[in-house]
Amino acid sequence: MAQILGDDHPPLTRSAGEAAADVIRRAILDGTLFPGQRLTEEGLARDLKTSRTPVREALRVLKTEGLVVSTPYHGSTVRAYEIHDLDDMYQLRALLEGHAARRAAPRIDEEGVAKLRESTDRLVALGDATDENVAQIVSENVFFHTTILELAGSQRLAEMVRKVIELPLIYKSYHWYSPEQKRLSEHAHRQLVDVLSSGDGDRAELIMRGHVYDGRDVLLAHMQSLAEGADEGVGSP
Known part of the structure; x- marks a missing residue:
């Protein structure tokens, strides 16, 4: 071990x-x-x-x-999770984090906007995911999402979201992000900062949901690929 x-x-x-x-x-x-x-x-x-x-x-x-x-x-x-378990968690995460973004929009102040913008800049500066920096990328991503949860001002909501954020991390999904997928994640963070700073809760919720679903698609596609490879291996000589 x-x-x-x-x-x-x-x-x-x-x-x-x-x-x-x-x-x-x-x-x-x-x-x-x-x-x-x-x-x-x-x-x-x-x-x-x-x-x-x-x-x-x-x-x-x-x-x-x-x-x-x-x-x-x-x-x-x-604990290991099946594909449908992970899909369920991301469905819940999209709903809960979307709601958190909506709540954060009218509550955010200049300091909150600055924290999110600086986090996005750090994420971009880390570059594409590698074995050397993936832990930093994950940490920065968690910081960004946790900051929005704090700005939402609901401890109960934060506790619920953290469970469905943390569990998929054990699958190191950022390892499988292509450079283009990493750029899309960065773009979503920039969009969220902009709409939150404008106080547009409806738009913030939509962008957050789409961002979460993008992450789900990367992870589930990789898990499905692994499952198919294992199935093929069973029948091979």
């Missing part, structure tokens, strides 16, 4: 179960731990330099969040 806490990292000290959950969660979302990977209490405890008790607590937390699944006699694994 890939090491998720560096050798030079100090042992976890704060609320051990919570700290362990944070580290494991981050490792799942950044792809260090991949969908379907088996997680053992012993291995995680060794990697996190802690005992098995906080790891056990952490796995229970991550199970409730939908990031980990546990089955009798087989232990825990990073």
